[in-house]
Amino acid sequence: MMASPDDDDLELQAYLDGECDANAAHAFEKRLASDEGLRLRFEQMLALSNALRAIPQEDMPATLRARVGATVAGESPRGKRWSWRALAAAVIVGVLISAASILALDQYRSRQELVQQVIASHVRGLLASQPFDVASSDSHVVRPWFISRIARSPQVLNLAQQGFTLSGGRIDVVGNTPVPTVVYKHDTHVVSLTVLAPGLSLPVVSQSGYQALSWSDGKATYVAVCDLPVKDLANFRRIFTAASS
Amino acid sequence: MTFRPASMRCVKINSPELLNGFSGLKQRSGEALPNRDDRSLFDEVFLPHLTESYRLARWLTGNGADAEDVVQDASLRAFRAIQTFDGTNGRAWSLSVVRNTAYSWLLKNRPRAVVLADDLGEADRQQMEQGDAHRSGVQTPEQVLLLKLDIESVQDALTRLPAPLREIIVLREMHQLSYREIAEIAGIPIGTVMSRLARSRDVLAYMLGEQDK
Numbered sequence: 349m350m351a352s353p354d355d356d357d358l359e360l361q362a363y364l365d366g367e368c369d370a371n372a373a374h375a376f377e378k379r380l381a382s383d384e385g386l387r388l389r390f391e392q393m394l395a396l397s398n399a400l401r402a403i404p405q406e407d408m409p410a411t412l413r414a415r416v417g418a419t420v421a422g423e424s425p426r427g428k429r430w431s432w433r434a435l436a437a438a439v440i441v442g443v444l445i446s447a448a449s450i451l452a453l454d455q456y457r458s459r460q461e462l463v464q465q466v467i468a469s470h471v472r473g474l475l476a477s478q479p480f481d482v483a484s485s486d487s488h489v490v491r492p493w494f495i496s497r498i499a500r501s502p503q504v505l506n507l508a509q510q511g512f513t514l515s516g517g518r519i520d521v522v523g524n525t526p527v528p529t530v531v532y533k534h535d536t537h538v539v540s541l542t543v544l545a546p547g548l549s550l551p552v553v554s555q556s557g558y559q560a561l562s563w564s565d566g567k568a569t570y571v572a573v574c575d576l577p578v579k580d581l582a583n584f585r586r587i588f589t590a591a592s593s
Numbered sequence: 594m595t596f597r598p599a600s601m602r603c604v605k606i607n608s609p610e611l612l613n614g615f616s617g618l619k620q621r622s623g624e625a626l627p628n629r630d631d632r633s634l635f636d637e638v639f640l641p642h643l644t645e646s647y648r649l650a651r652w653l654t655g656n657g658a659d660a661e662d663v664v665q666d667a668s669l670r671a672f673r674a675i676q677t678f679d680g681t682n683g684r685a686w687s688l689s690v691v692r693n694t695a696y697s698w699l700l701k702n703r704p705r706a707v708v709l710a711d712d713l714g715e716a717d718r719q720q721m722e723q724g725d726a727h728r729s730g731v732q733t734p735e736q737v738l739l740l741k742l743d744i745e746s747v748q749d750a751l752t753r754l755p756a757p758l759r760e761i762i763v764l765r766e767m768h769q770l771s772y773r774e775i776a777e778i779a780g781i782p783i784g785t786v787m788s789r790l791a792r793s794r795d796v797l798a799y800m801l802g803e804q805d806k
Contacts (some may be wrong), residue, residue: 399742
């Protein structure tokens, strides 16, 4: 079979470019040895290939790498750029979020201040000759005492069997409002239970060795203050909640 | 395509992916490089070939300033498309991005200078790839011209070569890429790579021989 000139060229080229497998290369080499025209053509192509490879390659300008780096760095993730609309929306959302968080922070601060006032009242009670205005271990005495002085009467429970003996009651002023505080004794510790309006969520606050723990039920928000650890206050809360229901 | 070179038997086609078309650039293996940060992928895949990218762009555009613009555009394209890299051949992938960017850049900025193979008619394309029967092919010893192969002449001849031929010879001789890689980068079948490469060499030999006359 006679190969066309084109096929010869392609075969020569594949050999020149190292794209032949071993068998084909061997076959071509045999042909090359016997065919003078093919050999000359091959030498010409080889010389051309070498000449092309001898052309000096220009080096990249030193600034290009930095330019590419800057281009890619300027591309925000995923190739998205901020449009002015998105930017404006982001600013508005940002303002709203910060306004909301300032309000929330404000509320948090005011709630914390509220608890601090409750603690201060407890401390003032301890500094007085007695931490209560009415001394009684009888809830039927303490409760009417509150009713006669302020509109709201707190739950006054006798928890002596659970280790918290009712000692009396006093009226504190928290946030410009007179509020009832029931005083219990636990060993030598005095526990003040201040009763606030229902629905307040107050933080746990520790201040000057006193801990304040609060909780609320449908009727009121309670803040228990003592120099006991928070876990003992939690125990008090559990006992109080169990007795009140 | 009617062109079916007998010498295909000479080309290694033992790798199965060759028979399935040139899958390397288009398909993602999916598991190759999952969840990688775009920037670190770009730094690993594209940046190491920046010098080569510049050289290819330099040959395709014909001057350094244009080549710089092309490489800058190409790096942006590569960065945006980095997740489509299939993880096999970073060099061929990068050069294909540069090659494609170079042509779109030329079409936009130097519309008169560029002739793409796709723009040619079927007859012209066959002519470009196969040439005149009597000028290609093995010549008798008397016909084999002594070529003028000094650097300046070769460089000049290469510059005058039509772009679709020039890119193939540059990818082969300057970048020393395999037929398969060239096929991937230029987006053409391997048979077309072979015929264009043969044609390029033929035309170069003709131009370099002619000068002696």
